Structures are given as C-alpha cells and as structure tokens.
Amino acid sequence: MAFVLMLIKFPIPPFPPYLTVDFSDIPALIAALILGPAAGILVELFKNILDYLISGSATGIPIGNVSNFIAGVLFVLPTYMVYKHLKAKWGLMVSLCIGTLFMAVLMTVLNYFVFLPAFMGLGGWEPMSNEALRELVVISVLPFNIIKGLIVAAVFLLVYKRLNGWLSKQISYKNI
Numbered sequence: 001m002a003f004v005l006m007l008i009k010f011p012i013p014p015f016p017p018y019l020t021v022d023f024s025d026i027p028a029l030i031a032a033l034i035l036g037p038a039a040g041i042l043v044e045l046f047k048n049i050l051d052y053l054i055s056g057s058a059t060g061i062p063i064g065n066v067s068n069f070i071a072g073v074l075f076v077l078p079t080y081m082v083y084k085h086l087k088a089k090w091g092l093m094v095s096l097c098i099g100t101l102f103m104a105v106l107m108t109v110l111n112y113f114v115f116l117p118a119f120m121g122l123g124g125w126e127p128m129s130n131e132a133l134r135e136l137v138v139i140s141v142l143p144f145n146i147i148k149g150l151i152v153a154a155v156f157l158l159v160y161k162r163l164n165g166w167l168s169k170q171i172s173y174k175n176i
Helices: 002-007 025-035 037-055 063-085 091-122 130-174
Strands: none
Touching (some): 025 037
C-alpha cells in the first residue's frame, strides 16, 4: 500500500518540481502505531526498495530513495515516540506536529550536507556555491518539508478518524 501511495505524487508550487508530496508515510505511521516503530521503519524501507527496483533512478543510484527513507523514518519515529507518551485526544496531533518539525529540520541539514551535494556530484546537477546551496535549502527544502509534513499529518488524521475503532482494537490485541 505504501509503495502504491508513493507512486501518486505531486509538486507544490512554487517549490522546485523534484520536491513532491505523496502519502506513503501514512501506512508506515499506521504500522508503527499498531506494531511498533520497527514495523514503521520496515514499511519505509520496503516501499523505497520497491520504488527503486520498479521505477529506478535518473542517476542510477537511489539517492532520492535513501532521502525518502530517512525523511519517512524521521517523521514516523518521533511521531510514534511522542504519541506513546501522550495518549490524550490531542496527543496524536501534537506528535504529528513534532514529527513534522523533527523531519523538516533534520532533512534540511541532511540536504545541505549530504543529499544535494550527492545529486550535484552523482546526478548531473550543476554545482552551486555554498551560499546558493544554503539559500536553496532555507528557502525551498525547509518550508517544503514543513508543508509536506503538515499535509501528510492532516490526511493521516482523517484516515485515523475513520479507522480509529479498528486501530484501537489492533493496538489492544498487540498489548495482550
């Protein structure tokens, strides 16, 4: 399911077209809430392996898939960890916001130091100065990841609301 949702992606203007939103983190969040954080990580891993095997990569190297995997884990794990301690009605919303901020900030750092330089070195992107790279990351990557995280969180809350009874039952079975 996560892999299928990964195929349905869209850009958000005015951000660069290679920054896209998809809803493939939702099954990973559900897996983490029901089965624990390892399940969420495995969903993130398998969806990216499948995507790379089926869709490939423009560079031949799965830089984008590695980035997507790390971003998903940085979103799912903090959300799970915070929600585990905040079981109140508002706890899920708070945990999703914390997961979004955690992912956005760390992915900003990783894009500056790892992923964008990898695309420039291995993916045929034009080299850019540190100043231009910093500007790209601050003006595009950080706000995009915050918006993407909030969009995914909002859709997850809608899905969670519809599946709340079933999810609660699955979580209680796990705790027996």
